[in-house]
Amino acid sequence: MxxxxxxxxxxxxxxxxxxxxxxxxxxxxxxxxxxxxxxxxxxxxxxxxxxxxxxxxxxxxxxxxxxxxxxxxxxxxxxxxxxxxxxxxxxxxxxxxxDKSFEGGAYLTIADVYSESGNSENAEIYYTKSINLLKKTKDTITLIAALLNAGDDSFHNNKLNKALGYFKESETILKKIDYPIGKAYNSGNLGMVYASSGKDELAEYHINEALNILEKLEDHNAISDYLTFMSDIYVRRNDFKAALSYAKRSLNLSTRNKMKEQISRANLTLSEVYEKAGNPDLSLSHYKAYIANRDSIINIENVQQLADLRTNYEISKKQTEVDLLKQTKKNQRFLTIIIGVGLLLMALFAFSWYRRYLFIKKTNLIIEKEKDRSEQAFSELQATQAQLIQQEKLASLGQLTAGIAHEIKNPLNFVNNFSDFSIKLTEEAMDELQKTDSNPHTEEVKVILSDISVNLKKIHEHGTRANNIVSSMLLHSRGGSGKREPTDLNTLLKEYVNLCFLGMRAAKNPIQVEIKMNLDDNIYEVHLNKEEFSRVIINVCNNAFDAMRSKKIAENDENYLPTLTITTKKEKNFVLLIIEDNGPGIPANIRDKIFQPFFTTKKGTEGTGLGLSITHDIIKGHNAELNVESSEGKGTSFIIRIPD
CATH class of the missing domain: 1.25.40 (Serine Threonine Protein Phosphatase 5, Tetratricopeptide repeat)
Structure with a gap:
């Protein structure tokens, strides 16, 4: 506006x-x-x-x-x-x-008024009406405003899950449009919710994202508010230096732009930080500034005298607290000196007897600590050494594989291309012979051409399989960027499971599969490499579809319905992902081999044996855990535990 x-x-x-x-x-x-x-x-x-x-x-x-x-x-x-x-x-x-857009806008303003008056119950009712109406219109900007305001009202009433729901919904809409100010407010609000939930890293990430946008837009009011909130985050970490830095930036910005409400809030934050940092004088100074600015905002003539009385009372009360604190500290110092002198006199009598005991005890403690540190360092060294050796082996194998694959791929392309071309030539020759008069020689030529065509097709088939293996080897040896970022796991699963299903339906021998998605709404963002983890989803789902197809063809049972179940669940310190099928299961004698490169149970050109090997490497690269549970005749479950 x-x-x-x-x-x-x-x-x-x-x-x-x-x-x-x-x-x-x-x-x-x-x-x-x-x-x-x-x-x-x-x-x-x-x-x-x-x-x-x-x-x-x-x-x-x-x-x-x-x-x-x-x-x-x-x-x-x-x-x-x-x-x-x-x-x-x-x-x-x-x-x-x-006019649904007008009506939704009216409900939004009504909700804002109820929110400002402290009537959160009515505010929530009218925010809901506004959002439901605006979703039926193309008025995306007003819809975003309604979601942001509804989330803000829920946040200030400590309904953090509800607030997070509103902000995540607006975030989804904002990804589709160019609306920087809306993205900034939404990201900042997400940061405030995460901060209040104790997720300081996510909070800092989102608030900094908001600050970067707002600084370009020169939205000083919002910048000042978010700087104050960043200060609160660092206070909880007991990092008073960083907390003071953010609060001072907020105060300087609001002072330059004469924003009285933000000046008041920044002074209050500085007062609280200095108090916790043990500086009562500066705490009192900023508290006085907070009171003065607060009352200048509420400058109403008929209550001015009362405001002055309240101001004097609050400052006097604060001054009394500071004086009391100083006197208490003074008394404590005096008492400490008296006790110290007494203890010193007692210690002098016992010192000659006690000194040797303390020395021996201290020496033993140092020896014990050094022993523990040495054992721990040795264990870490062994683990690091083993990890480096394994990484070096894998790196060398990857380089060797990539080199061999590149060298093989060029002649393979010639074999495939010329065999394909030769098949077409033999078919054309057969067509020409069909047009000529039949005699023993032409029949013999036809038989020879037919044999050549069959041989060429076998060459092309096996050449294609070799080409697929080489391509998979290149993919296996090619590492990703390794960059991880906050990712909506549930959304990623929906997208790539659906992509696999559509690919299977469009390929040869499609089957009807029921897909069940049991996704935990409490999972919001997980640190993942999207490109790599999408390959995990694709590889496991494709294997599941192939397994269920083989069971349907083998059993020829009309009552058998292939079912793929995707489950996510928020556990303590990790996120659980289960991809389960009701296929034939994996025989016990090959379960330990399925993650080995080039191991496959598929025939012909159907598989290369690298899909699950790549999957295993990607999961390890995410510091995650991959387990397989399978029951022959009933199905298989791939269980992935991702650190939160």
């Missing part, structure tokens, strides 16, 4: 005084005057004139805008009862003209 501009209002007032405008032009003039005028009384006057003119001209759209502007003006002046009355009339007009 464009901010109010009194200069625009002054220019429009000149046109208003002339009184020449009629119809739609007059309605536009009154709307802009009401919106841009900073004087509340004049703004209400123009809004009422707009309502009267809209009724005269029978223009329901401007009648809606008139009531909306009137409600907003009352809301800004603090008259929330009158604001609701006007906004409900705006909603009635929107419903009458069946």
């Amino acid at each position: 464009i901010a109010q501009d009194q200069k625009i209002a002054d220019s429009l007032y000149v046109i208003y005084r002339q009184g020449h405008l009629k119809g739609i032009n007059k309605l536009e003039l009154l709307l802009n005057l009401s919106y841009n005028t900073s004087d509340t009384k004049k703004s209400l006057k123009y809004a009422n004139e707009l309502i009267e003119a809209a009724e005269v001209y029978k223009n329901d759209q401007f009648l809606y805008r008139g009531y909306s502007q009137k409600g907003q003006t009352f809301r800004l002046s603090g008259d929330l009862t009158y604001a609701l009355e006007a906004l409900f009339k705006a909603r009635e007009v929107a419903a009458r003209i069946k």
Whole structure:
């Protein structure tokens, strides 16, 4: 929304005084005057004139805008009862003209008013109505605003899961459109929810993302608020230096831009940080500044005297606390000195007897600690050495594999291309012979050409299989970027399981498969390499489809329905992913071999034996755990545990 501009209002007032405008032009003039005028009384006057003119001209759209502007003006002046009355009339007009976008906007503003008045129950009701209506329109921006405001209301009422749900929904919409300010607010709000949930790393990531966007947009109000919140995160970590840095940045920014509310909030944060850091004088100084700025915001004449009394009382109370703290510390120091002198005198008598005992005990402790450290260091060295040897072997094998694969791939391409071309030539020769008169020689030639065609097809078939193996070897030896980022695991699973299913349906010998998705809604973001982990999903799902296809063909049972079940579950310290099929199962004698490179039970060109080997390497690269449970005749489950 464009901010109010009194200069625009002054220019429009000149046109208003002339009184020449009629119809739609007059309605536009009154709307802009009401919106841009900073004087509340004049703004209400123009809004009422707009309502009267809209009724005269029978223009329901401007009648809606008139009531909306009137409600907003009352809301800004603090008259929330009158604001609701006007906004409900705006909603009635929107419903009458069946404009879902207008009606959703009216419900949104009504919800905002209830939220500001502390009536969270009614606010939630009207936010829900607004969101449901706006989802039926193309008004994406207003829908995002409704989701953000609803989430903000839930957050401030400590309904963190509900708030997170709203922000995740708006995040999904924002990924599809270019709306930087909306993305910034949504990311910042996600950060605040994560911070309140104790997930400081996610909180810091999202708030920093918001700050980067807001600094480009120069949205100083929001930047100041998020800097203050970052300060709170570092206070919880007892990193007072970083906390003070963020709070001071917030105060400097809000002071430069004369933002009184943010100045007050930054001073309060600094007061709390200094108090926890053990600096009561600076804590009191910033607390006084907080009180002064807070009361300048609530500068109402008929309560000013009361505000002064309250200010003096609160500062006096704070000063008393500081004085008491100083006196307590002074008394503690004096008491410590007395006790110290007494203990010193006692220690002098016992020192000659006790010193040797302490020395021996200290020496034994040092020896014990050094022994433990040496054993631990030796164990870590052995583990690191084994890991380095394994990595070196794998790296050498990868380089060797890639080199061999590249060398083999070129002649293979020639074999495949020329065998394919030769098949076509033999078919053309056969066609020409069919057109000539039959004699013993031509029949003999046909037999020879037929044998050649069969041989060429076998060459092409096995060449294609060799080419697939080489391609898989290259894929196996090619490492990913290794970069992991917060990823919505459930969304990734839906996308790639569906992709595998569509690929299977489009390929040879498709089967009907029922896919069950049991996804835990409490799983939001997991640190993954999307490119690599998508290959895991594809490899395991393709194997499941192949297994269920072989069972359906072998048993020829009409009652057998191939079923693929995908399950995710949030466990302590890790996320559980299970991909389960009801295929024939894996025989016990080959279960230990399925992750070996080039091991396959498939025939012909159907498999290379590298899919599960690649899957195993990717899972290990994520510090995750992969297990297989299988029952012959009943099915197989691939169980993956990913660190949270």
